Amino acid sequence: MHFHAYKKLRNGWRASVLAAIGDEAPAAPISRSALEIERYCAGSLDWDNAYGGLKPLVDCLVVVSARNSDGLGLVEDDSPKFMPEASRVFQLPARRGAGTR
Template sequence: MREITFTLPAPFPLVNRTTGFSHYTTAKQKNQLRRQVMAAALHLRPPAPFERAKVIVERHSVGTPDKDNLWGSAKRLLDCLTTPALLNVRTEGARQRTKNKRGLGFIIDDAPQYAEIEVIGVKCKRDEQRTVVTIREVVG
């Protein structure tokens, strides 16, 4: 069973800090998070994404957000762990679209048949704030 663990230097941003921005600002924020994950874990990326995985995301911060805010906020981070896939083009001449275009290929997808996800809020001191991501391959 393979396991990947990496740490981001800050807690991932909560939904109430990322909503209400323009499409361009939102895309910029998502790309910035992707770059952080890439810098922290690119050398850990498996040659092929895990078929099934258990993903544990620990958000260490001064305050502990409520459960729905915590889980909803983890979506951007989880999207960075998935694998990009081309979508079917329904109409001839339409542009090709990609599912999970910011994915780095750690897991196939964040859907329940591919990943069991656990998001945990941990209260800590200000100088200990971080995000710890653990991805365990599930065999069998």
């Protein structure tokens, strides 16, 4: 994916996360975290695509850095040091067109 397209995608996720948390952001980044995702969809993705598709979302959760200026600072980092377990993904049924973007 071209980096401009990826930045646009990441900004879309950033806006969605901001809308979802409102004023509920932590005062400081969470230093150890686990991530659970509920993906509502008419059809399931295979697991490598489901997990690969999380990258833009996770990128906007971390602290701002030189490589990632779109971070919201909700979690310290997405490395195993700060997220010791892999993200959990639940693929739940939804009518076509009514699922997660």
